[in-house]
Amino acid sequence: MCTEVDVFVTNYTLVDPDIYQLWIEGHPASEAVSILNQRGLGNATGASLELIASDVLDHYRTYSLLEKLLNNPSKLQEQLAFQIEPQTRQLLIEKYYEFDDSVIRELLGKKLSSKHRKDLDEVSEKTLVPLKSCRRQFDNIKRIFKIVEEMPGSLVQNIQKSFHLSEDLAKKYASIVFLACIRFETSKRKLQHLTFAALKQCTELVMDSWTYTSVGPEYLDTEMDKEFLLDLRELRVLMDKEKEHKHLVCVHLKPTLTQKIYTELDANFRTYSRAILTLATALHRARELRNLFLDLSQMVEVWKQSGWVCKDLERFLFAFYQCALEMDVLRELSELKATWDRYMTVVSKCLLVMYANQ
Amino acid sequence: MPGKVKVKIIAGKNLPVMDRSSDTTDAYVEVKLGSTTYKTDVCRKSLNPQWNSDWYRFEVDDSELQDEPLQIRVMDHDTYSANDAIGKVYLDLNPLLLPASSLLPKLGGGESVNNSEHVTNSVMSGWIPVYDTMHGIRGEVNVIVKIELFSDFNKFRQSSCGVQFFCSPVIPHGYHAQMFHGFVEELIVNDDPEYQWIDKIRTPRASNEARQTLFFKLSGELQRKIGLKALELGGNAVVGYSQCFDLEGESGVVVRGIGTAVTLVKLRQAPAITTVDNTNEETNGSPAAETVRNDYGHQRTESVGAKISQSPARFHPIPFMHRRSSDSDLSITPKGNSLTGSDKSYGLPSGYFSRVGTLLRPSVPQDNFDMLEYPFLTLTKYPPGFIVYLGGVVSARSVKLLERISNLEEPESRDTWWTELRMEIRSHARSIGCNAVLAYSETSSICDDVCVLSASGTAAVIGFQYTDIMASSLDRNDFEREKSLQKPDFVLLSNIGMNTKPLAESPENENAPTFVNNLSPCTVCHLPYAGNSVPLRTTTLKCAVCRNGKVPDILLATIEMPEGMPCVGRGCFIQAHVCRQLKDVRNESGAKDISDGLPFLEYELHRILVNKIKVKGMNALFGLKVRISIGIKMLVGIATGTAVYLLPLPPSSLPKLVSDRSTDEKKLTEMQKLLSDTVKINKEIYQLKPSDESVSGRISPDNENTEDDQPVVDLSAESRDCCILEVDDPEDLEIMNFLMEPRPPDGFHVVNTELVPGLDELEIVKNLQMFTQIWRAKLHAPYNLGKHIHRLLQSVYFKLRRMIPCALCDLQFRVDLPESDEIQISILGMALGLGVSQSTTKYKRKNMHIPLKESCKRNDEDMIFNLEDDHVDCTTDSNFLNVQSTKFRSKSPQRNKVQLAKHMALREKHGVDITPLSYVPGGKVERYLGNLNFFFIRETTSIREEGGLSGFIHSFITEVLAIVRAHVAALGGNAMVAYYMTKCVLSHSVHKNQGQCLINVGGDVVFVSYFAEE
DSSP: OEEEEEEEEESBOOOOHHHHHHHHTTOOHHHHHHHHHHTTHHHHHTOOHHHHHHHHHHHHHHHHHHHHHHTSHHHHHHOSSSBOOHHHHHHHHHHHHOOOHHHHHHHTTSOOSHHHHHTHHHHHHHHTOOHHHHHHHHHHHHHHHHHHTTOOBOHHHHHHHHHOOOHHHHHHHHHHHHHHHHTOOOOSGGGTTOOHHHHHHHHHHHHHHHBOSSOSTTOBTTSBOHHHHHHGGGGHHHHHTHHHHHHHHHHHHTTTSOHHHHHHHHHHHHHHHHHHHHHHHHTTSHHHHHTHHHHHHHHHHHHHHTTOOHHHHHHHHHHHHHHHHHSHHHHHOHHHHHHHHHHHHHHHHHHHHHHHHO | OEEEEEEEEEEEESOOOOBTTTTBOOEEEEEEETTEEEEOOOBTTOSSOBOOOOOEEEEEEHHHHHHOOEEEEEEEOOSSSOOEEEEEEEEOOGGGGSBOGGGSOBTTTOGGGGGSOOOBOOEEEEEEEEEETTTEEEEEEEEEEEEEEOOOOOTTOOOOTTOEEOOSSSOOTTEEEEEEEEEEEEEEEEOOGGGSGGGGTSOHHHHHHHHHHHHHHHHHHHHHHHHHHHHHHTOSEEEEEEEEEEEOGGGOEEEEEEEEEEEEEEOOSSOTHHHHTOOSHHHHHHHHHHHHHHHTOSOOOHHHHHHHHHSOOOSSOOHHHHHHHOSGGGGGSOOSOHHHHHHHHHTOSOTHHHHHHHSOOSOOOOGGGGGSSOOBOOOSOOOTTSEEEEEEEEEEEEEEEOOOOSOTTOOHHHHHHHHHHHHHHHHHHHHTTOSEEEEEEEEEEEETTEEEEEEEEEEEEEOSOHHHHHHHHTTSOHHHHHHHHHHHHHHHHHHHHHHHTHHHHOTTOTTOOOOOOSSOGGGGGSOSSOTTSSSSOOOEEEOTTTSSSEEESSEEOSSOOOTTOOEEEEEEEEEEEEEEEOOSOOHHHHHHHHHHHHHHHHHHHHHHHHHHHHHTTOOEEEEEEEEEEEOSSEEEEEEEEEEEEETTSOOOOOOEEEOSOGGGHHHHHHHHHHHHHHHHHHHHHTTOOOOGGGGSSOOOOOOOOOOOSSTTSBTTTOOTGGGEEEOSSHHHHHHHHHHTOOOOOTTEEEOSSSSOTTOTTEEEEEEEEEEEEEEEEEOOSSOOHHHHHHHHHHHHHHHTGGGOSEEEEEEEEEEEOOSTTEEEEEEEEEEEEEEEOOHHHHHHHHTTHHHHHHHHHHHHHOSSOOHHHHHHHHHHHHHHHHHHHHHHHHHSTTOOOOOOSSOOOOSSOOSOEEOSSSSOTTEEEEEEEEEEEEEEEEEESOTTTTTHHHHHHHHHHHHHHHHHHHHHHHTTOSEEEEEEEEEEEEEEETTTTEEEEEEEEEEEEEEEEEOOOO
């Protein structure tokens, strides 16, 4: 016997969440059949492998027909070819745009060119995610990036609107797009350990605080607040008042830190303070901005080596931030104070996230 | 008189890129109707063009409106080369020619609007997919079409605008069939463009489009002609309409249509109970009749008149004929409902009759029915009380050799072929004492130049009115007369029951109050003939309910199970098939081979079918469909049906196993035990309670008949040898396996009828999925068809596993043998969600049999009741009827109960529902917006790139459904009922990477409103 045609078509497009998931994950049909069988589908229903295969193939055919539309979810909403229940439609889109953090982590910082698309087999090997899935994720990012890159208005909302994604997923994509727009350095060896989740947290902080606060067609969500970055140079004054700053911080922290850490801080305050403040003054240069995460991770490294725990760092950063506000240089200049505020919230949180992640 | 068609092309979207260099398209649209063509401007460089055109006007004859589809072709403009076609839209204008539903004649008092101008539904607008035979759907176009129609009362007119066609094989919801006029058929023959010489030089696209256009036109023409016939008979609608294309290859294409002409009147929305008050004869029947007259006053009457004169002198006149004849002879027309009149004229001794007479009749065919050429009806469900007796299945087949049709205008040979078959059917029906054939259908199967034509239906005695039955029973034997003498008593019973309870409880019963069960519910099963008066071997037994009538030991019917049939337990799907290999001969000898094999095949099919029913422990089969397919190497017959256990019929006897070889004795007993265990288990599963009481007092069959000269004339006739199975060789063992085939998985209720008999605590609450399964494979002998059919069914269950608990209704099988070793099996069906119904129904059901039996026993004892007893009996009896009716109604769209189970009824449905059933559970069909019939062709030269044959077919069916939905939506509907797929022809060539597929689909466009929870 040689089966030539075996199709099952329904009026409302039938989507099986399990099989769809397997398709999304890039398993070929034959693999999907054995996976489903291993999960006990055959046992539970008494279905032979042949039956499962027939079902899987039906679904796979439907999904591959749907794929063109999934690339453009707005079209999926209005198309007539497939009649899909609204909640099923949402599931289809949401799952299609879901991604593996590990794959995305590999893709971050790479140019989304067709050259890189060819190299995806390396990513696939490294992450153990099927190549097909890697390609889908790559294409998804590229597509979303291209559409929203130049779009004015809120990045998250734009993604949500254009691709009908949930807010959570849209936020993830917003971070990816933002990272790609500023071309942040994320792929250096030293940053390899940073997970996508940590990066996303940091990026969101940057996006929230360091981009233009005013909205309007001329402001893009994907651009840094240039004026702010320039203003950051003014924080140089703190470097000059380092002694005063150190004194205040030390007094503040003495009761809470252990003796060992306190001595260490006392000895290295200058290094720490310099690192934070130099970063601030250099951020207006695009190159430095791009290396933001690299610089931060270098700082983190130092504390790590000195045996600080997360809590210590948190206390230090808070004191460092708080004490500067008490100093005359900042107290008098409210603008500078605001800049300091804006700078430190992001940097300290980022440092903490990265510290925890390391 | 012409109609005016106005078309406006608004916009297009998602058009394909036709100009590769600029990645856009310069699209424009050609609109064509008949010979007139208009063009829009070219909308440059846009895939979503906005034409916003002027109104294009077409002035056409109304017959042309019916025949010609509106063709909208989207083109890409090219400055230097020929313009490329993007795709086409065919719009069937027929639905727009229907009278607006609000203006249809209404029952009892709606006539005021009818005198106004013939206004139609007339507007169609929406996004319709643009379809190309080589590429599939390529974008959509937004159009508005309006029609202004001027009614034509010319008596020689060629058009039949306004005759509404229903594919649904039932009386449409919200309508009342005032009159059944009978069978209408038509047949048109044409050349198939695919086989014309010009096909050798034109592109595949041109050839496919020529074909699609032609099929559209033929379909329209056919419908128009059938409409004319319906008008001639005096009807205003055709129900149970089915249309079929026979692709005869070289010898052309034959389009056939059959249906039932009826006069429909729209029911008022008010509770039907009020109509009962219309005790006055005049108001009862005449208003509706008048409306008919208003609409179709100037018709030809000659032919009808001729028929009357030919008719044998009947006792009562044929008032309807006169009444309808013309406006002028109103004076001579007896104004009232003819039936009431004739009731009276009999002057029956009891007062009860006049009471019955005052009730509104559901649908009363006239006695002129007998004078019709063919007393056939194509509906599968009938108003209660319509069927008096069921005779059984009648079928006829013939094998013909195709040759080129020389004269297209006179398709005599094809007409003659079908006429022969119909005459045969008619004579079969008459020979078993039946006056009508119900659920009549015709099918054909073609292979090369051999063609098998089949016709089948259920012979039955239908009640024009029951006095008529009495009259006709006079010329039957004594036993019949005896029974008919009892009838007034039964009438009395149900009549009182009617007046008290059921009516009051069914305010929204669409079929209007009924005087339904004028007889005990078991009479339907009684034989319309005496056991020895027909030229068939039969087994007759006494009815287990009333102990009076005679019943067959097994009942087969093509109709749906009539409401109120006394049955217990669940229904179950039965499928039987037989495969016969053919000799390797062609042409005449091939035809002879087939012809010789057919009776054996049919006999075998029947034997398996009956045995399967018995193994299930049941005794009746409804919705029987037998389909014969011929191929080059084999002949396949497949029969499907829904088995039930009818109370009046005897419990099925266990099939006996016999073997010649004594060595197998032990094994034989083992098998016999296995068999009886299976039956026992089945009886439990399908909740068949064996009634020991009914076994006694049965007449044993007396089969002293001689050799049968018509072995397979009636499927229900052969019974004795069916009980015995020989297990001598492996082939017979295989049959055993069939008999003990596994049941569908738990949670599936599978039937091939519209409703599931005996769903008990569950009820159908909503539509889930219409599904199409197509399977095709290369097989080598032995074909082992059973295994594949079984596997396919399993795969359907498996694929619907997430829908449990669900009912699979209207399961249709189709086997095609396209190539010598290839077999194609298609299954079409509907998955319906089951919910829990109110527990009261169950409670009522439980005590339903006892009172019935009691009442029947009493019938035996004393024929004349005193009033006291009478009343008690009536209430129990009516309770029984009532229970039955609620049971059915709860499953019907009328009710929406609080659901506890998995599937909840919906308040609203997303998108367009497509269902092969004639109803939408959880919703009510508000309006019928016309029927659609599409013929699509899809061809490809890149089968591999489209995902192989499966991918090709998959996307094609998906697209076909999408186009159907778009048309439904554009007509203002939200569902299609009575959906059918009568053809799915696939031809392909793997090494050329080519494939072509033809699909014929259609159904009734409806608007359904969904109930909010009560």
